[in-house]
Amino acid sequence: MSADDQPGLYVESTIIMTTVRVVSPFVLTFALFVMFHGADSPGGGFQGGVIAGATVMMLAFAYGIETTREWVDVRVIAALASGGVLTFAAIGLGAIALGGNFLQYNEYLFIYEEASKYGIELVELGIGAIVASVAIGLFLLAAGYGHVVDGEGGEA
Amino acid sequence: MVEFETALLAVAGAFVVFAVVALYRVFAGPTTFDRIIAVNVVGTNTVIAIALVAGAFDQSVFLDIALVYALLNFLLSIAFSKFTVERGGVL
Amino acid sequence: MTVPDPHRLLVPVDDSVTVRNTVAYAIDQAETLRRDGDAPVELHFVVVPGTRAVDPDAPEELGAATDLLDRVAVWTDEDFGGDPPEGLSVTLEVVGADRYLFSPGDYADVLLEYAADRDIGRAILDPEYNPGGAAPMLRPLEIELARNGLEVEEAPVEREARQTVLARAATLPKYLSVFAASYLFYLLLSPWKPLDFFTGAITATLVSALLAPIAFSKQPSITRVPVQLVRMTIYVPYLLWQIALANLHIAKVVLHPSLPIDPTVVRYRAAVWGDAPVTTLANSITLTPGTLTISVSDRAFNVHSLTDNSRDDLEAGGLERAVRFVFYGREAAAIASPGERDDCEEVTYDG
Amino acid sequence: MTPLEWAIVALAAVGAFFGGVAAVGIVRLPDIYTRAHAASKSDTLGAVLALAAVALAIQTDLSTIKAVFLLLFMFLTNPTAAHAIARAAEDQGIRPWAAENREGDP
Numbered sequence: 001m002s003a004d005d006q007p008g009l010y011v012e013s014t015i016i017m018t019t020v021r022v023v024s025p026f027v028l029t030f031a032l033f034v035m036f037h038g039a040d041s042p043g044g045g046f047q048g049g050v051i052a053g054a055t056v057m058m059l060a061f062a063y064g065i066e067t068t069r070e071w072v073d074v075r076v077i078a079a080l081a082s083g084g085v086l087t088f089a090a091i092g093l094g095a096i097a098l099g100g101n102f103l104q105y106n107e108y109l110f111i112y113e114e115a116s117k118y119g120i121e122l123v124e125l126g127i128g129a130i131v132a133s134v135a136i137g138l139f140l141l142a143a144g145y146g147h148v149v150d151g152e153g154g155e156a
Numbered sequence: 157m158v159e160f161e162t163a164l165l166a167v168a169g170a171f172v173v174f175a176v177v178a179l180y181r182v183f184a185g186p187t188t189f190d191r192i193i194a195v196n197v198v199g200t201n202t203v204i205a206i207a208l209v210a211g212a213f214d215q216s217v218f219l220d221i222a223l224v225y226a227l228l229n230f231l232l233s234i235a236f237s238k239f240t241v242e243r244g245g246v247l
Numbered sequence: 248m249t250v251p252d253p254h255r256l257l258v259p260v261d262d263s264v265t266v267r268n269t270v271a272y273a274i275d276q277a278e279t280l281r282r283d284g285d286a287p288v289e290l291h292f293v294v295v296p297g298t299r300a301v302d303p304d305a306p307e308e309l310g311a312a313t314d315l316l317d318r319v320a321v322w323t324d325e326d327f328g329g330d331p332p333e334g335l336s337v338t339l340e341v342v343g344a345d346r347y348l349f350s351p352g353d354y355a356d357v358l359l360e361y362a363a364d365r366d367i368g369r370a371i372l373d374p375e376y377n378p379g380g381a382a383p384m385l386r387p388l389e390i391e392l393a394r395n396g397l398e399v400e401e402a403p404v405e406r407e408a409r410q411t412v413l414a415r416a417a418t419l420p421k422y423l424s425v426f427a428a429s430y431l432f433y434l435l436l437s438p439w440k441p442l443d444f445f446t447g448a449i450t451a452t453l454v455s456a457l458l459a460p461i462a463f464s465k466q467p468s469i470t471r472v473p474v475q476l477v478r479m480t481i482y483v484p485y486l487l488w489q490i491a492l493a494n495l496h497i498a499k500v501v502l503h504p505s506l507p508i509d510p511t512v513v514r515y516r517a518a519v520w521g522d523a524p525v526t527t528l529a530n531s532i533t534l535t536p537g538t539l540t541i542s543v544s545d546r547a548f549n550v551h552s553l554t555d556n557s558r559d560d561l562e563a564g565g566l567e568r569a570v571r572f573v574f575y576g577r578e579a580a581a582i583a584s585p586g587e588r589d590d591c592e593e594v595t596y597d598g
Numbered sequence: 599m600t601p602l603e604w605a606i607v608a609l610a611a612v613g614a615f616f617g618g619v620a621a622v623g624i625v626r627l628p629d630i631y632t633r634a635h636a637a638s639k640s641d642t643l644g645a646v647l648a649l650a651a652v653a654l655a656i657q658t659d660l661s662t663i664k665a666v667f668l669l670l671f672m673f674l675t676n677p678t679a680a681h682a683i684a685r686a687a688e689d690q691g692i693r694p695w696a697a698e699n700r701e702g703d704p
């Protein structure tokens with residue numbers, strides 16, 4: 001192909017990048033805060049997970065999708081999702097093992113007086129991990145539509 | 157005491173009215189950019205209205221919602237700037 | 248009506264950033280077809296002028312259309328190295344100039360009519376094709392064309408994007424400062440129960456591990472950052488004062504019955520360097536009197552200003568001086584204003 | 599009402615005024631760039647004033663800090679958002695409206 005002049009080079013905006021860079025640690029902190037405080041405020045694992053996912057999307061919009069795809073390892077996403085499921089299942093089934101119902105937190109009270117609260121937090125964290133990884137995964141998948149997926153990310 | 161909270165609610169109502177006024181631009185366009193900048197204003201006004209309601213009822217949990225809404229509003233704008241600019245490119 | 252011939256290519260062109268590459272690709276395809284088969288190949292470049300072609304400013308629209316076709320003609324000459332070879336003909340045409348076109352469907356109708364008249368069986372589309380201006384055009388157009396038996400293909404031209412490094416090398420000061428900021432923020436949000444100190448530590452660890460490589464572009468310096476923060480606290484009241492002035496100004500203009508605005512774009516080379524100063528200055532410009540940063544490349548800001556006196560403010564360079572003071576210290580503030588340096592020029596958009 | 603409450607109401611009311619300017623500007627101004635002026639400046643100031651009022655008004659311990667964070671967040675992101683949209687518009691080749699074509703444009 002003999003087109004010498006490439007279409008105008010697109011450069012990411014410094015302003016957007018810097019703003020996102022400054023804001024992102026606080027947004028992620030807020031996401032985790034929401035995850036940990038599901039019991040006594042509006043929020044919880046689902047909302048926190050979505051905000052955490054939004055942090056990654058924000059980076060992707062500022063820095064470019066491909067750059068972010070390289071940064072976010074597919075295996076990390078897969079590990080997050082499966083780790084979340086495992087936490088959820090372990091806490092839930094643990095209660096059954098102790099003679100209660102699925103996710104019956106007060107079965108754990110013999111360990112420590114506030115154990116049921118920690119149980120809830122752990123489950124929220126698990127849900128948050130699942131939601132965040134699914135949100136990021138879906139986003140990268142949708143953004144990569146039409147691109148050749150290289151490597152063996154298929155099993156994720 | 158009652159007066160003061162009513163005043164805050166009234167201001168919140170005013171912001172909602174302004175959001176509705178800005179909706180005219182979302183409707184009229186003419187370009188997508190005009191619509192998005194108007195949506196951004198609607199979003200900002202929504203955040204302020206939620207925050208004012210939080211102040212009026214002294215409900216700090218509403219502030220969390222406003223914070224998330226502000227985040228989404230920002231996300232919308234930069235996402236949009238990406239989607240229009242990079243057709244045939246990165247997206 | 249005869250059977251559509253896939254050796255006849257329809258290429259709708261429009262003044263987009265990728266039009267040159269699309270033309271090159273179409274010519275490439277036509278060449279391949281000609282070499283592979285013995286059937287004559289026809290290449291049709293068509294321009295569909297904008298929606299107002301029957302309006303009073305139609306001559307202008309049509310002029311733009313023929314200009315574009317002239318450019319396409321030059322490009323085809325370039326790519327063929329002269330006239331098109333034997334068995335390959337190039338047609339350049341303006342179509343649909345006699346009617347109003349609104350939706351992608353209307354454009355598709357015009358193109359389909361043209362294609363049917365000349366038994367065209369294949370279309371190559373520019374990925375940035377968007378003659379209507381605002382509404383996204385490509386996808387609906389593709390569907391419309393394909394539904395009427397045209398073989399549709401999107402020219403594989405990618406707009407090149409320069410990517411920036413996302414994560415940089417992370418060092419201990421970076422981790423520590425992100426950890427501290429995150430932990431502080433978490434504690435300020437939380438109700439200070441014993442558990443919060445623990446979950447806050449987990450959160451801050453996670454956040455610093457993930458985002459410390461991103462949050463800074465330069466190494467944070469223990470000595471410089473506090474000084475800059477102190478100077479920032481001096482800058483903020485000044486900025487707030489400027490913002491208040493700006494808003495009174497805007498309010499006056501916007502609420503004035505005759506809307507006294509005279510917008511121009513000024514290209515402005517600011518004497519600041521680095522991400523943080525540039526962003527501070529750009530956002531400050533956006534927030535203050537009648538100016539709005541449109542784009543930044545290297546050191547040049549494209550600033551859109553609403554009225555004349557806001558342009559003068561920009562040339563006086565008060566904000567630039569203040570930002571230089573915040574990031575580089577007091578000596579750096581005392582340099583010539585952009586107006587004196589001759590670093591402002593008006594950008595004109597020609598016809 | 600106490601003086602503090604008067605201050606809160608005054609802040610909120612001035613904020614509402616600028617919010618109104620932003621809304622009117624969005625509707626009245628002729629093109630995307632001028633509208634971005636209204637959206638970035640007036641709406642940011644409106645937001646900052648109204649949120650300052652909320653920060654003063656809210657009584658629960660640390661909620662004031664939350665309102666301040668919201669304020670800072672808006673202050674930082676609003677101009678960036680306006681810039682992002684204006685930049686996209688410029689990139690797509692939308693020309694700024696100029697005073698000469700005052701008659702031609704609606």
